[in-house]
Amino acid sequence: MWWRTLIIFLAFVLIGAHFMRFGNNLVAVCFAIAPLLLLIKHKLINHLLSIVLVICAFAVWGLSGYDYVQMRIAMDAPWMRLAAIMTAVAVFTLLAANCSQGIAKLRAKRSATLLN
Template sequence: MLSAITFPGRYIMWWRLIWVAFVYLLLGAHFLRSGNPVLCAVFSLLPNLLFFRKMWINRLLQLILLGSVFAVWGVCSYHYVQTRVMFGAPWGRLAIIMTTVSLLTIAAAWCIEEINLRTIKHCHPDDNKLSD
């Protein structure tokens, strides 16, 4: 079936995995551009954790994405816009782009929530314990 990836006991739509991986790669590219290759590697490899069947891993990935909206994109947006204002350059388009990137990151966190719901629906009840 082309619209889904099947794991043992799971049914996940493929576009959700691609969306989450894209956002994590975008965060990795941001850290590589800012000169931090370690964080680039960490954020680029984090989507691979989605292949494990643990709810707490999915929750952790969600929290990282939601935290990065404020800690990464929010802070960078503020600094970039302030720099543009200070030099008298136009900043409206930059603000729209950074807002869009933040919304895409929030949408990826929602995709992980949908993966969680499908995990609960299609997995054995013992696999969904948060204490594992």
């Protein structure tokens, strides 16, 4: 389960770094410390984190990737590698959202075995 937590942490730090690049330090810090919510063992927290990751995959990486590719096309610069990298980052963020759901399932399974 540690690797799932690591993937979630890396995805949030990556989103935070994106915001820090544009000077939004408060938002960057919020994203960087968001994985600490995993210490609260409640299924709603996992759902909240996965929803945030899915939204960020599309709203942050999707829109930023589209803007960057359009900028490269307008400058007549190569853009295929940029599109591939931004797609990979978005897929990684969606993988982290899936890992968050996996943590919720593992916690539910453990609590069910403890009750029996």
